[in-house]
Amino acid sequence: MDKARRELSESILRYFFYQFIFFRQWDRLRAYANERDIRIIGEIPVFIAYDSADA
Numbered sequence: 001m002d003k004a005r006r007e008l009s010e011s012i013l014r015y016f017f018y019q020f021i022f023f024r025q026w027d028r029l030r031a032y033a034n035e036r037d038i039r040i041i042g043e044i045p046v047f048i049a050y051d052s053a054d055a
Contacts, residue, residue, distance in 0.1 A: 005012075033040050 030040065
């Protein structure tokens with residue numbers, strides 16, 4: 001684990017930064033939408049196959 005952590009530390013930190021930026025922007029978008037009484041909803045499947053994991 002220590003070797004992987006050393007070798008991948010730059011990549012890991014980059015993804016931490018990407019997540020930080022995403023969640024900061026997401027929070028701002030949610031606040032903007034809430035101020036305007038706009039609801040943000042997730043993906044809603046229109047058709048679910050009988051044998052899918054969503055069924």
